[in-house]
Amino acid sequence: MSTSSFLKQPKAVWAVAFACVIAFMGIGLVDPILKPIADQLHATPSQVSLLFTSYMAIMGVAMLITGAVSSRLGAKRTLLTGLAVIVVFSALAGMSNSVTGIVAFRAGWGLGNALFIATALAAIVNSASGSVAQAIILYEAALGVGIAAGPLVGGELGTISWRAPFYGVAVLMLIALLATWTMLPATSPEPRRTSIVEPLQALRNRSLATVAATALLYNFGFFTVLAFTPFPLAMSARQIGLIFFGWGLCLAITSVFVAPRLQARFGALPVIMTVLTLFAIDLFVMGLGAQHKPVLAVGVVVAGLFLGINNTLVTEAVMGATTLERSTASAAYSFVRFAGGAVAPWLAGKLGEEINIHVPFFVGGVAVVLAVAVLGSGWKPLAHLRVPKSHSAEEAEALTVADA
Incomplete structure (x- = not known):
């Protein structure tokens, strides 16, 4: 595969890839x-x-509803709807004068992101020239750039005002919306319309429920790092942006390059359990040294190494946990992981306020240890995930949902 042939893609592909970068920056x-x-x-x-x-x-x-929406509207209309919602609510968040308002508008942003990520990769694959593998590589590159650039851009814009990152997203997403609207060919609704209840019914599958519960518990550690660490760091927006840029860069590199190699050599399940154990240790170290900024800064960056591997391989575990349609299994997993894990950021902040800055990291570490135990309970039902296996297209196709 030559670089020149890989880069010779239709304008529609670059438009959606650009939108992916901005979405992941969020x-x-x-x-x-x-x-x-x-x-x-x-x-x-x-x-x-x-x-x-x-x-x-x-x-x-x-x-729970994105599958039903995209199967009825088609990929392009779903993408445009999601982008439009993000533009509106990110701009409104920038205009808000209260935390309550920003929180409410971030909820709208989440709705837009859900609609967008439901069809982003499918749009790239369907429009790209060359092989599906090339399209997936392009998509993963957009994912990595967005995750790494987000904190850096937020830090730089944050030196102007805390409102600037919200306005920046609104402007960039508006550009992506216009580019997608004009360059992406129209798409028809899918022949089979997805039901809203299908993802909930999918959770009856023990293997899928086990992986979803693991992700929910792991999210407590994930969002302790992401949502609470900036407070004990107590640095400028630019300094925190640089630290989390290191986090995002490590996450992107291990997600795209390291995780597939570990999976191919050892199998997904053993690697996930090992990486989660290392992440728990990292959280405990951050808890012990929470009063020392260098300890927290290094802990954040190191966490990115583990989170990149885990995000990718847990997604593979979801895809391999059941014979259900990938979109249904992914929606069920995401519902449990996101909706259930949403309490983690608030809980970490509350523990830091009510007790001390050490406790949130210890609680996050304990939750990750529990995640290892839950995943270990599925050692037999998930036996097929202990077998070394090459990086799959299904894994890449669900990475948007895993990392959004």
Whole structure:
């Protein structure tokens, strides 16, 4: 595969890929401005952490309907609807003068993201020239760039004002919307219309429910790092942006390059359990040294190494846990992971306020240890995931949902 042939893609592909970069930037974009928002709007860490909670809760619930919506509207209309919703609510968040308003508008942002990510990769695969593998590589590159760039962009814009990152997303997403509208060919609704209840029915499958519960518990550790660490760090928006840029860069590299190699050599399940154990240790170390900024900064970056591997391989585990349609299994998993894990950011902030800054990291570490135990309970039903296996297209296709 030559680089020149890989890069010779239709304009529609580049339009959707650009939108993917901006959508993934939203993951870490708000990290550098959490403390400035709290300081300027006189809010507590737990109140500001609700920016993550509302976003995740609505996105998790919305995952139950995205399949039904996209099967009725078609890929292009679903993409455009999601992009339009993000533009509106990110701009409204920037205009808000209260934490309550920002939290509410972040919920709308989560709805838009759910609609967008439901069809992003499918649009790239269907429009790309060359093989499906090339399209997936392009998509994963967009994912990696977006995750890594989010904190950096948020940190730089945050030096102007905490409102600037929200306005920046609105402008960039509007450009992506116009590009997608003009360049992406029209798509027809799918022949079979997906039912809203299918993802809930899918959770009757023990293997799928086990992996989903593992992800829910792991999210407690994930969002302790993401939503709480900026407060004890107590640095400028730019400094926090640089630290989380290191986190995002590590996450992107291990997600795309390291995870598939480990999976091919050892199998998904043993690697996930090992990486989760290492992540729990990282959280405990951060808890012990929570009063030392260098310990927290290094802990955040190191966490990115583990989170990238885990996100990718847990997604593979979801795809391999059941014979149900990938979209149905992914929606069920995302509903449990996002909606259930939405409490984690708020809880971390509340524990830090009510007790001390050490406790949130210890609680997050314990939750990740429980995630290892839950996954271990499925050692026999998930035996096929202990077999070394090459990186699959199904895994890449669900990475949007895993990392959004």
